[in-house]
Amino acid sequence: MSSPVILILTKKAGLYYTFRDNIREIFGDGIQLRSNLFPPINLEEADLILSSGSDNLYHDLVNSDKVKAPLLVANRSIDSKKLEKLFELPKSTRCLLVSNDEKIAEQSVTMLKRLGLDYLHFTAYSPDMETVPDIRNIDVAITHGLVDLVPKEVNNVLDLGNRGLDLSTLFEISKVLGKTFYQPSHITMDYLKNFVRIGRELAISVQNKHYINSYLEAILNAAQEGIVFINEQGMITLFNEEASGILGIESQKVIDKHYTHVLRDFQVEKVMNNYEPIPREIIKVQGLNLMTTIIPLMMAGNFAGVVVTFQDVTHVERMEMEIQKNKKKSGLTTKYTFADSVGVSNLMVKTKEIAKKLARSEYTVLITGESGTGKEIFAQAIHDYSSRSNGPFVAVNFAGISQSIAESELFGYEEGAFTGASRGGKAGLFELAQNGTIFLDEIGDAPLNIQAAILRVLQENNIMRVGGNKVVPINVRVVAATNKNLDSMMKEGTFREDLFYRLNQLPLTIPPLRERTEDIPALIDYFLNEKNSQMRFPEDVMSALTAYNWPGNVRELEGLVTYLSVIVDGIEPALNDLPAEMKANKPKDVQDERRIARLLENNGEAFIYREILHCLSLSQKHHSGIGRTTLKSMMNISISESQLRTKLDVLKDFHLICSGVKKQGTKITQTGLYVLNLL
Numbered sequence: 001m002s003s004p005v006i007l008i009l010t011k012k013a014g015l016y017y018t019f020r021d022n023i024r025e026i027f028g029d030g031i032q033l034r035s036n037l038f039p040p041i042n043l044e045e046a047d048l049i050l051s052s053g054s055d056n057l058y059h060d061l062v063n064s065d066k067v068k069a070p071l072l073v074a075n076r077s078i079d080s081k082k083l084e085k086l087f088e089l090p091k092s093t094r095c096l097l098v099s100n101d102e103k104i105a106e107q108s109v110t111m112l113k114r115l116g117l118d119y120l121h122f123t124a125y126s127p128d129m130e131t132v133p134d135i136r137n138i139d140v141a142i143t144h145g146l147v148d149l150v151p152k153e154v155n156n157v158l159d160l161g162n163r164g165l166d167l168s169t170l171f172e173i174s175k176v177l178g179k180t181f182y183q184p185s186h187i188t189m190d191y192l193k194n195f196v197r198i199g200r201e202l203a204i205s206v207q208n209k210h211y212i213n214s215y216l217e218a219i220l221n222a223a224q225e226g227i228v229f230i231n232e233q234g235m236i237t238l239f240n241e242e243a244s245g246i247l248g249i250e251s252q253k254v255i256d257k258h259y260t261h262v263l264r265d266f267q268v269e270k271v272m273n274n275y276e277p278i279p280r281e282i283i284k285v286q287g288l289n290l291m292t293t294i295i296p297l298m299m300a301g302n303f304a305g306v307v308v309t310f311q312d313v314t315h316v317e318r319m320e321m322e323i324q325k326n327k328k329k330s331g332l333t334t335k336y337t338f339a340d341s342v343g344v345s346n347l348m349v350k351t352k353e354i355a356k357k358l359a360r361s362e363y364t365v366l367i368t369g370e371s372g373t374g375k376e377i378f379a380q381a382i383h384d385y386s387s388r389s390n391g392p393f394v395a396v397n398f399a400g401i402s403q404s405i406a407e408s409e410l411f412g413y414e415e416g417a418f419t420g421a422s423r424g425g426k427a428g429l430f431e432l433a434q435n436g437t438i439f440l441d442e443i444g445d446a447p448l449n450i451q452a453a454i455l456r457v458l459q460e461n462n463i464m465r466v467g468g469n470k471v472v473p474i475n476v477r478v479v480a481a482t483n484k485n486l487d488s489m490m491k492e493g494t495f496r497e498d499l500f501y502r503l504n505q506l507p508l509t510i511p512p513l514r515e516r517t518e519d520i521p522a523l524i525d526y527f528l529n530e531k532n533s534q535m536r537f538p539e540d541v542m543s544a545l546t547a548y549n550w551p552g553n554v555r556e557l558e559g560l561v562t563y564l565s566v567i568v569d570g571i572e573p574a575l576n577d578l579p580a581e582m583k584a585n586k587p588k589d590v591q592d593e594r595r596i597a598r599l600l601e602n603n604g605e606a607f608i609y610r611e612i613l614h615c616l617s618l619s620q621k622h623h624s625g626i627g628r629t630t631l632k633s634m635m636n637i638s639i640s641e642s643q644l645r646t647k648l649d650v651l652k653d654f655h656l657i658c659s660g661v662k663k664q665g666t667k668i669t670q671t672g673l674y675v676l677n678l679l
């Protein structure tokens with residue numbers, strides 16, 4: 001089923017974007033949005049038409065028989081932070097309320113008066129009014145994002161920004177389209193914070209306290225967290241339905257009681273004393289495990305009380321215990337530690353040192369590196385080295401995974417969420433990774449909607465199962481990996497920038513094998529050992545492998561060892577046993593060979609290098625390495641022993657020559673032969 005379409009009618013693009021952001025924040029990407037400002041407008045495809053005001057455009061549509069979709073006129077909220085500026089205006093300030101529509105300007109005046117600002121003098125204004133009001137003595141113009149419409153005579157402008165959708169409109173949208181809120185408790189909390197501030201201001205200056213309180217109460221009761229407000233005297237002034245449900249106390253019995261009689265097990269006292277919040281703590285109350293947050297409410301720098309929110313996470317905790325028990329059985333453990341990750345090169349030793357440091361922190365790690373470099377091994381080793389090592393390690397690979405599967409796999413689903421959903425629902429991977437690490441492999445392949453959902457989880461630390469309406473708090477460390485170039489994906493718009501920055505808190509790059517060829521012998525030994533193989537790689541094979549480009553990195557090397565262990569009869573593979581591309585030992589990149597040749601030439605001593613390589617190429621024909629003394633005697637150039645040693649070191653660094661471990665002498669590599677041709 002495709003997602004429903006809302007056609008938003010506004011006069012200004014800025015307002016459309018505000019509405020769009022409000023809707024996305026609440027419903028995720030599950031609703032398609034169109035604007036009357038961006039033609040073509042297809043009225044028939046709209047499932048709902050949302051208008052910013054009942055203006056001409058709206059009336060035309062209401063009266064058109066083409067429109068089948070329900071029409072909704074948006075109720076608008078106001079950002080409380082901006083509202084504070086209004087409350088700072090002195091009594092009797094003369095305010096001009098500027099809008100592009102006379103009616104909207106008048107409505108705004110009514111709203112501001114209702115909010116208790118009736119001690120200010122308001123005049124509604126719109127440039128196309130028939131009777132233009134007297135604006136000579138205006139002190140300040142107030143507008144919602146329409147600063148350009150303020151008459152030039154007024155110097156003081158207070159821009160309250162575009163007014164977004166209020167909660168009642170969002171509820172209405174959810175009802176009409178049958179869409180659930182993405183994270184109701186979080187959203188209502190955010191809106192709530194907004195209203196709490198407004199409510200507070202109103203308590204100081206308004207008579208319509210009753211109206212606001214009942215509105216607040218409706219919002220509070222829709223939230224899925226227990227929410228309790230305690231005023232600065234320690235008296236409970238609000239106690240929502242969920243709080244009653246969890247603690248088994250009727251709200252009438254606790255309102256206006258001191259919190260010590262009701263919330264004995266919560267650490268309210270601490271927050272009352274030092275105004276420091278206590279974020280996300282699990283406490284035991286009446287045999288339940290409650291995830292609690294206690295925050296002080298500060299108003300204009302003064303302590304105004306405490307907000308306590310809590311959720312029953314007993315079932316999550318129980319599930320965790322189950323998981324711990326089944327961890328071994330279900331394979332939620334790691335196989336690799338840093339000790340198993342083979343690497344003797346300086347580069348790898350450094351990389352492991354860094355990774356160990358990252359492991360000790362709680363931040364998100366983003367591992368990048370070419371395919372097959374060992375990113376998953378590092379992810380496992382990081383988990384093993386972290387304080388979460390006793391918790392589960394859950395890996396999810398996004399390569400080729402569809403959006404719907406990714407969603408139900410990651411977040412789980414409730415019974416009946418879709419056709420084929422198991423009875424009793426299913427926990428998602430985030431839930432399974434509780435208190436452990438989730439490894440998001442090939443994150444660059446995650447569909448955009450899933451990227452958005454993951455970002456939300458990272459920000460909110462909770463998830464909601466598909467088809468469910470309960471928010472499940474989670475405590476999971478994220479390690480992500482990719483071999484994609486996320487920079488260019490962000491430029492193309494296929495990877496979300498905000499997610500990238502959230503994941504990239506601790507970046508770790510695993511170098512490609514071609515940059516750490518010293519690891520090749522150690523890795524070969526490791527893989528042979530794993531296979532209990534007695535095979536030994538002779539020098540010429542080793543040097544061919546050292547000169548090879550390894551586009552598939554360690555995975556390719558592992559594959560080669562397996563291949564050779566099957567096809568080789570004796571214990572020594574020959575050069576001829578190698579796959580064509582390795583045997584031919586094509587240059588890693590012709591550019592590379594040219595670059596090396598140029599570097600050697602720049603040194604002004606290319607003729608010495610040429611001579612060394614030439615002599616080694618002659619001995620190569622006899623399949624043997626030669627020692628330094630022999631080499632020196634073969635050369636037609638006179639050069640000191642130490643000079644020769646330095647030159648050989650340079651050639652070795654460029655992988656143009658290699659020398660055996662046990663006095664097998666020095667040999668030229670395939671790359672060396674290429675470079676010799678270029679010199």
Ligand SMILES: Nc1ncnc2c1ncn2[C@@H]1O[C@H](COP(=O)(O)OP(=O)(O)OP(=O)(O)O)[C@@H](O)[C@H]1O
Nearest residue numbers: 340341342370371372373374375376377483554555
């Ligand atoms: N340092 C290492 N020590 C031992 N084995 C390694 C090492 N690095 C990689 N491997 C092996 O190479 C193979 C590829 O490693 P891994 O799957 O971790 O790579 P990756 O970078 O995650 O690859 P991709 O990007 O394709 O997912 C695995 O079989 C792994 O065991």
